[in-house]
Amino acid sequence: MRRNNTTGGMKFFLSFFLLASIALLLPGSGWSQDIRVSASVNNTEITLEDVLDVKVVMEGTQDAPQPDPPALPAFSVRPGGRATSLQIINGKRTASTTFHFQLIPKQPGDFTIGPFKFEIGGNPYITAPIAITVRKGPAPGRKDRLVFAEITVPTHQPYANELLPVTLKMYRKVTVRNVNIDLPLDDFRKVELGSPKQYNRVLDGIRYDVYEWNTGIYPLKAGRTTIPSALIELDIVEQTPSGRRRSGDPFFDDPFFQSPFFHNQFKLKHKILRTDPIELEVLPLPEKNRPEPISNMVGQFQMNTQFSRTQLAQGETMTLTVTVTGEGNPQDALLELPETGGDFKVYADQPEFTRTGGDKTVTGKKVFKYALVPLKAGPLTFPAITLNYFEPGSMRIKRSKPNRKR
Known part of the structure; x- marks a missing residue:
């Protein structure tokens, strides 16, 4: 009676296949022990409108560390990633690691790229420097430019x-x-x-x-x-x-x-x-005859005031609302209320700015609110509030003064 050796043959084949696969992955006599480094660029002459692609290759290993880019003050350097490869040709295995960099030129001139430096196992590896030329770019004429x-x-x-x-x-x-x-x-x-x-x-x-x-x-x-x-x-x-x-x-x-x-x-x-x-x-803002309070507002502005009430009992509260509108830098409006001569106690709220639009300018309004508490009975007058600003069109400092209300 013949014995079926199919199972044993299959086991032998699998064992042989696994051993062969492991042998391919382990370093052996066919593994290249020599490590070589090189650097290349896509072009040695570029313009300020181009990006220089730099490729740094280390052959002989897939575990190359990230190289330190050399000092390149005339370029902005962007890492472009890394790639590894393994080739087996006629039993000879070759590994390599490639690093990509993008260099954006900042100025025209002649420059040297590199060297890029590696260190593996305590041994230094350095690429050869590459000379490149950066030209200013196309002539000012626009007809030929895409x-x-x-x-x-x-x-x-x-x-x-x-x-x-x-x-x-x-x-x-x-x-x-x-x-x-x-x-x-x-x-x-x-x-x-x-x-x-x-x-x-x-x-x-x-x-x-x-x-x-x-x-x-x-x-x-x-x-x-x-x-x-x-x-x-x-x-x-x-x-x-x-x-x-x-x-x-x-x-x-x-x-x-x-x-x-x-x-x-x-x-x-x-x-x-x-x-x-x-x-x-x-240009500086004019200093001569500059009125108080000093303001850094530049543009065109208007100011309106409104009292919530004009008749109230002593100890009651009313609200003063001051609205500054205009274009330029209305968000920078600052108000200094004048002294009230002891007639009012003043409590200021946080001002609010609202931008209202403008494709070529900034327009908006800034609203200031104050709680006023009269400290004495009888007719009282709140002092005038002024806003000083510089108008570039007339090259004059102007004053916005709303009507006084009781």
Whole structure:
């Protein structure tokens, strides 16, 4: 009688397979013990509108530590992730780890990238440096540019605390994606002015889609200062040559059907747009004949007062409401009530500001409320309240004085 060896054969095969698999994973004579490092870039000549892709590769290990990027003050450095790979060719196993970095240039010039440094098992590894050149970018002419940006202000000589609208526009005649804006205004107090806008405009006979963002800034002190360059990062959608094949049908050969939407054969080209910095000379508010109380309000304002009642018994309370309205910096309104000569006890509430709109300015009202308690009987007069402010249009300090009410 023959004995069935199927089960035993299967066990032998599985054992052999597991041992072979483990042998492939364990270091052996075919494992590359040599560790080599290298660095490369996607281009050695770029412009201020480009992003430099840096790839750092360590061959011989999958456990490479994150390298320390060298000091690169002329670039903003962004880590782009890491990837590991394992290849087995003719029994020879090779492992590698790749690190990606994105370098955004800040200024034109000749620079050296690297070296990048690793340390494994106490041994240092250093990549060779790479020389690159950063050029300023396209010429000022706009006709040949697919997308560009500009920033404008209504005046280069604002007064301290005067609202200065800053308008950033991006013009495009191609499809763009992943738009990200960086307008560093940390040296200014800033406020958003309206919602972003989109419209069409023809420049030099070319039709552009325009995106507009408005921001208001308040220069905080007199002197020279600079609005830095705005950075707009985006991806330009470029159709590949294979996406332009003609179908032979005149209907589908229409340019509408040749768009990336119908062919899905396109690539994204990353671009960085930079605006020119804007130099400002911030003027001080006039000091000569400046009335008391001193105010830092700049714009156009009005003030109204209202008493909740004008007849009351001694010890009762009435409410004084003072409303400051206008445009400029109404949120900064401060009131100093005059001395009442001992006629009233005054209790102030927390003022409330409400913004009422404005795409190119800040308009609103600030409401001050006071509880007044008369301290004596008889006819009493509450002193006049004044608000001093500077009006840039007339270059004069003005005084808003409401009517007095009893």
